[in-house]
Amino acid sequence: xxxxxxxxxxxxxxxxxxxxxxxxxxxxxxxxxxxxxxxxxxxxxxxxxxxxxxxxxxxxxxxxxxxxxxxxxxxxxxxxxxxxxxxxxxxxxxxxxxxxxxxxxxxxxxxxxxxxxxxxxxxxxxxxxxxxxxxxxxxxxxxxxxxxxxxxxxxxxxxxxxxxxxxxxxxxxxxxxxxxxxxxxxxxxxxxxxxxxxxxxxxxxxxxxxxxxxxxxxxxxxxxxxxxxxxxxxxxxxxxxxxxxxxxxxxxxxxxxxxxxx
Numbered sequence: 715x716x717x718x719x720x721x722x723x724x725x726x727x728x729x730x731x732x733x734x735x736x737x738x739x740x741x742x743x744x745x746x747x748x749x750x751x752x753x754x755x756x757x758x759x760x761x762x763x764x765x766x767x768x769x770x771x772x773x774x775x776x777x778x779x780x781x782x783x784x785x786x787x788x789x790x791x792x793x794x795x796x797x798x799x800x801x802x803x804x805x806x807x808x809x810x811x812x813x814x815x816x817x818x819x820x821x822x823x824x825x826x827x828x829x830x831x832x833x834x835x836x837x838x839x840x841x842x843x844x845x846x847x848x849x850x851x852x853x854x855x856x857x858x859x860x861x862x863x864x865x866x867x868x869x870x871x872x873x874x875x876x877x878x879x880x881x882x883x884x885x886x887x888x889x890x891x892x893x894x895x896x897x898x899x900x901x902x903x904x905x906x907x908x909x910x911x912x913x914x915x916x917x918x919x920x921x922x923x924x925x926x927x928x929x930x931x932x933x934x935x936x937x938x939x940x941x942x943x944x945x946x947x948x949x950x951x952x953x954x955x956x957x958x959x960x961x962x963x964x965x966x967x968x969x970x971x972x973x974x975x976x
Contacts, residue, residue: 726824726833727752727768728816729782731859734935739863741770741782742843745808749785749797764788765800767826769812769833773860778836780843781810808842810835848872851879851945858915858938865912876905880952881945882959884966885911885922885973889937893966894922894973897959899952908940921973 729737732751741748748768765786769779784800803810813836819829846860848871856864864872881904885894896919898907907917915934916922926934943962946955968974 721826721830724765724767724784724826724830726826726829727766727782727785728771728779728822728824729768730771730822731935734859734931735863735866736773736857736859737770738772738780738843739845739860739867741780742808742845745782745842748782749799752785752787752797766823767830769814772811773857774846774849777813777815779812779814780808781806781812783807806838809839811837811839845869848875851875851942854940854942856940857935858911858940859935861908861940862912862935865909873905876908877903878948879903879945880948880950880955882943882955882962883908884941884943884962886939886941887937887973888939889933892972893968894919895943895959895962895966895968897955899955903948904942904945911940919973920975925973 729741729751731737732740740751752766752768765784768782768785770782772778772780781803783804784802785797786800787797799807812833814829814833816824816829845867848869880897880899882895882897883904885896887893896907896917898904900906911917911934914926915931915938916926922934944958946958963969963974966972969976
């Protein structure tokens with residue numbers, strides 16, 4: 715149990731991204747070393763407590779966070795930050811999923827006295843979280859930051875599923891609403907095509923390439939998402955895939971109002 719005296723002086727840390735990857739991907743790779751990540755964060759002066767509750771965002775589940783522990787912190791980034799786990803609820807680190815709607819609060823640190831009461835238990839996992847499982851072909855909708863993490867991890871279920879099919883996919887720019895329809899029918903299926911987007915942000919598509927050269931890869935990581943529109947077995951001929959790609963371009967107006975040129 716958590717002593718009331720501890721909760722009275724706890725502030726909240728919300729982790730959403732860590733460089734090129736999601737915070738969830740970084741956390742699940744090294745839960746023990748998570749306090750080391752906090753040492754590199756510029757903790758604002760308004761957060762003057764000794765302890766924070768660190769929560770890591772689940773990108774695939776709205777308002778759901780993974781409990782990353784109660785962590786003692788002292789010092790500031792420009793003077794040297796120290797951080798270490800507390801023993802309270804340490805057995806639930808990486809297992810406890812919490813529900814919390816941050817509303818319009820976009821900052822990574824929030825005052826516990828204002829927001830802590832809005833956090834509730836969503837689920838307790840049997841084992842510490844170890845990566846998002848493949849959700850099925852009909853349920854693929856991920857951010858480019860998630861895609862980049864997948865391309866780095868090469869999880870066997872994702873690789874096997876996406877390497878064995880041909881398909882038509884949709885890239886959406888969440889900042890502008892513009893979209894791009896593409897298809898994959900090469901030797902290694904959808905997986906090979908999608909990993910090229912993860913590395914470059916544009917996959918050598920004309921308009922996307924022009925955009926990323928102008929605004930940088932971080933724009934794609936922050937704003938692009940990718941979804942699978944339809945999939946086919948490898949035995950389906952390439953002409954059929956190309957025709958279906960054309961159908962979706964016409965249906966979604968991506969030539970006239972999106973990033974498709976042809």
